[in-house]
Amino acid sequence: MKSQRHRITDLRTRRRELQRRAATYRASKGTPYPVEVHLLLGQTYLDPASWDALLHSRGPAVALRRARFAPRYDQLLRRLEEAITRYERP
Known part of the structure; x- marks a missing residue:
């Protein structure tokens, strides 16, 4: 079983990957984020100091x-x- 610190690091990495995935798709298609994606991206944001504290x-x-x-x-x-x-999805 992973330690809590490794799990937190994995979550941080996963968030970055999802953010990049959405941004790449947005750039390639030229369509804005749907409201749900925009709001969830905002809800998943943590400032670097919070990550460091965790x-x-x-x-x-x-x-x-x-x-x-x-x-x-x-x-x-x-x-x-x-x-x-x-x-x-198209």
Whole structure:
């Protein structure tokens, strides 16, 4: 089983990949994001300081925060991926 820090890093990487995927499709087709994709991209945004705090802070409070964050963020990324897939369909 992955550590919480590795899981957070994977979520961060996955978010970047989804963002690039949507941006690439948008650039190639010239169509704006649907509202759902736009809103979900905004909901998945975390500033770099927040990511760093999740990854590098120590202590029981941060461990609890990571444990709560990961499943919620994973679910949000799944919703974003589904929305991007719908956006990419002709």
